[in-house]
Amino acid sequence: MIRNLTLAAGLALTGQASLAACAEQEGMCETASGGYHIELPQADNPPLVVFLHGYGGSGTGTMNNRGMVEPLLARGYAVMAPEGLERSNRPGVKSWNFYPGFGERDETAFLTEAVQDAGARFGIDTDRVVLGGFSAGAFMVYYLACAAPDTFSAYVPVSGGFWRPHPEACDGPVRLFHTHGWTDNVVPLEGRLLGGGRFHQGDIFAGLEIWRVANGCVDTKPSGFSTTGVFMRRYWGGCDEGSALEFALFPGGHTVPKGWADMMVDWYEGLPGG
Structure with missing residues (x-):
């Protein structure tokens, strides 16, 4: 059972009533940032x-993805969807400051502030917070986890990674579960050029190598393989204590796939302290 919510006014782009709100309060939760x-x-x-x-x-759009949100709520997890800032050169277009020139806000500080605010308002367990994101949101997850892996208890990016030039190194250890579509042509596994060649999305497999080094893994070879429904999974063991690294491919494109939420929670709850 989910607590009754006061529906925010308006319609989502899909034409369905918006479910975005500040828990039982109408409108968005506001913090300083x-x-x-x-x-x-x-x-x-x-x-x-x-x-x-x-x-x-x-x-708002994230909260309207009921195929992702409702399974998380059913498993006993609160779900937070922060708002990115509007790009200065593209009014009305929101994204995240993960790349030089993409914004002024310190996103690590903002997200930490939002979690602490939710802890004070709603009794969230701030020691068990998983940071995920889709596409540009996943880019943000990658860069935050790279620079400040202790900020959250685990990282679960979907359809996004590093940009070129890839970071030379990341801090670790990190607990990260990356999910990606085999036929993703918006963020291809190999990356792609953007902005007339000014930007270059990175290679997902090169990113996994960076995470293996950060986690002190003894080998590049996966330690094991498994399947969950359509998801083909591989993980790396023999790494530093407190780390975890897994990669899941699914036969689809640029999307948060059906079944991701339960698979991710199962992974997280299987970790020490998860």
């Missing part, structure tokens, strides 16, 4: 999944 939407499960002191929208998306 920005805002977020949140829904709560019928549980005290719940863990939290923070999920960052893609380029041009919104927190």
Whole structure:
């Protein structure tokens, strides 16, 4: 059972009523650096999944992805959808400051502030917070985890990674579960050129090598393989204590795939302290 929510006014782009709100309060939760939407499960002191929208998306749009949000709520997780800032050169288009020149806000500070605010307002367990994101939101997850891996308890990017030039190194250890579509042509596994060649999305497999080094893994070879429905999964063991690294491919394109939420929670809850 999900707590009754006051529906925010207006319609989503899909034409369905918006479910974005500040828990039972109408409108967005506001902090000093920005805002977020949140829904709560019928549980005290719940863990939290923070999920960052893609380029041009919104927190409202994230909360309207009921195929992702409702399974998380059913598993006892609160769901937070922060709002990116509008790009200065593209009014009305929101994204994240993960790349030089993409914005002024310190996103690590903002997201930490939002989680602490949710802890104070709603009793969120701030020691069990998973940061996920889709597309540009996943880019943000990658860069935040690289620079400040202790900020959240785990990282679960979908359809996004580093940009070229790839970081020379990341801090670690990190607990990260990356999910990507085999036929993704917006963020291809190999990356692609953008802005007439001014920007270059990175190679997902090169990013996984950076994470293996950060986690002190003894070999590049995966330690094991598994399948969950359509997802083909591989993981790396023999790494530093407190780390975890897994990669899941699915036969689809640029999307948050059906079944991702439950698979991700199963992974997280299987980690020590998850």
